[in-house]
Amino acid sequence: MPISNVRRAGHPPLAPEPCGGCDVRHRGLCDCFDDVHLSLLASAAVVKEIDKGQVFVREGEPADRFHKIRHGTAKLFKTLSDGRQQIIAFATEDDFLGLAVSDVFAFSAEAIEPVSLCRFSRRQFRALAGSYPELEHRLLQTACSELVLANEQMLLLGRKTARERVASFLLEWNAHDKRSVGDRHVRLPMTRLDIADYLGLTIETVSRALNALRREGRIDIPSPSLVVLRDRPWLENAASGLHDQALAF
């Protein structure tokens, strides 16, 4: 029986495990804390439920807090003054937000499906980091993998064709999304517009590329929000630019 049920059943221990009811207590960044240190953080942490469409971080705002996503999916994005939007990343279960931060947030964040997240005070987080080196070590690891992903995305945005971008996206999201890892299904909780804003394309181009891949038998699209990878090796080649791109839509 999960701890959360124990607590909800009305038997709060005298010294409850901090975050005891949290499904992701031992996943992502939180796993690096022992109970004693986590309780220091937990006292300043708040669980928030974010509705779909709600913006919970705004680019340029003072960065006084960090977030860890418990459930759901959010998009992190930057905008130009005329409304052009670039999605930096999709954040999902277990992901930690708040590294691309100086004094202000470098991006905005919006829930694209209902999100449950844990909000930490940045001040207390920093204080804890001072006395608990393992935390900074984990943060550094996290930042480095984000950097590797960002570099890969720069290659995509600067040099790949529309079809290559879409193939790359399907594979990347399949590997990243906790609910589809290891299987041929790709859940797409984001709209075509979100995908376009992530890949530096337009909505029409994304749609055309997806349906071209479908017509060629590389993927199935049982519903707009679900893609099945039928020919992963081919897609992997396409994503790295190996295929003849002369095929028309």
Place this chain on the structure above:
Amino acid sequence: MPISNVRRAGHPPLAPEPCGGCDVRHRGLCDCFDDVHLSLLASAAVVKEIDKGQVFVREGEPADRFHKIRHGTAKLFKTLSDGRQQIIAFATEDDFLGLAVSDVFAFSAEAIEPVSLCRFSRRQFRALAGSYPELEHRLLQTACSELVLANEQMLLLGRKTARERVASFLLEWNAHDKRSVGDRHVRLPMTRLDIADYLGLTIETVSRALNALRREGRIDIPSPSLVVLRDRPWLENAASGLHDQALAF
């Protein structure tokens, strides 16, 4: 009189200051070490002189070392199998290389002008980090600012026009290059092809955009490798997408 001169004059102290002859001993990441800790690193550090055009880091190679640039400029890039290239960043004086690393390098690095750099063993670096938390703190700060820059570059690559990209590049490089900060000059040690590979454009488009800005009086180009910012406010607006982009080349 700088310490380096003292040592070169033939008076080595019995316990020499580690890295005593290094111009950038107190700049960038190295500044966070005291002499005692630095000497631990210095014993494993090697100064290397890299010729222009030489590739000193290869994407996919085991990442067993870090580098700090003492002088000169390098490009960090990724390539697709057919030769398409995306430059991730230009690294210059004081910059630290090696964060976008898991077990292997995420990018290649090539000197675009002669580079003098300091190479550390990654193993010893990690060991030192364990006993010296300040180091990881600084690394984390560095990684976070790289992440902010990477996000800005994704916006550029995904959503800006050619002219906006070139204006952004001139301002960014002017702010980054140690030899031109605070004045209107922008040294361009990289070729037009390098600029194109950084901005996700072709060499011709970069050339056309630069000369269009020149004809409109926003910049001067006294030589291909030197640009003077004549109208910085206008360029800043252009870089953030505020101007009418309908002007033809």
Place this chain on the structure above:
DNA sequence: CGGCGCGTTGAAATCACTCAAGGCACGTGG
């Protein structure tokens, strides 16, 4: 002097974009 690397410029081609229309699923209200 001739070759080479690099940058510039012109003309034509193209990939992705824009504009426009239509389909489908879903929810709401008559």
Place this chain on the structure above:
DNA sequence: CCACGTGCCTTGAGTGATTTCAACGCGCCG
């Protein structure tokens, strides 16, 4: 139950920003 509106996706046709292809200029160097 059906009509209708709305949001999202798809598809077609035409446009356009950037690329491609090609030529030329210039400085450098053997």
